[in-house]
Ligand SMILES: [Zn+2]
């Protein structure tokens with residue numbers, strides 16, 4: 001999916017995409033699945049591009065849901081994700097090498113493009129990857145699973161509590177005697 005900056009209106013331009021209609025977003029959905037994060041429902045993205053020659057400011061928002069496995073209790077659950085990003089693009093001057101652009105863009109958070117094409121696929125792919133949670137918990141208060149019997153403690157107490165009293169502190173008490 002290529003965006004042609006020369007075709008943009010001065011000021012704000014609004015775009016809306018969904019993997020239900022836009023094949024290139026479907027490709028990103030496939031990559032999310034390959035990384036163990038299958039999407040539940042379509043990937044949706046909105047983007048506002050503000051043309052401020054020679055720069056273009058992209059403000060985007062991703063909305064989708066992903067199937068996750070809880071890091072604590074191993075239950076499957078669906079996590080809704082909403083992620084915003086902002087990027088600036090500038091037209092590269094051919095006199096300067098690509099490496100110089102890269103060094104400048106690392107410092108300034110500016111992406112460079114040559115010619116009249118901005119490829120949206122790598123841009124959005126990176127943002128979808130960044131939007132994935134680092135740690136996934138089914139709920140902030142997830143109690144996890146019992147280390148002894150393996151029961152999901154969110155579903156209730158398992159009765160292993162008495163065994164848990166055999167903690168290292170018990171041994172220390174014994175040593176004191
Ligand atoms: Zn959990």
Ligand SMILES: [Zn+2]
Pocket residue numbers: 146147148149150151158159160
């Ligand atoms: Zn237990």
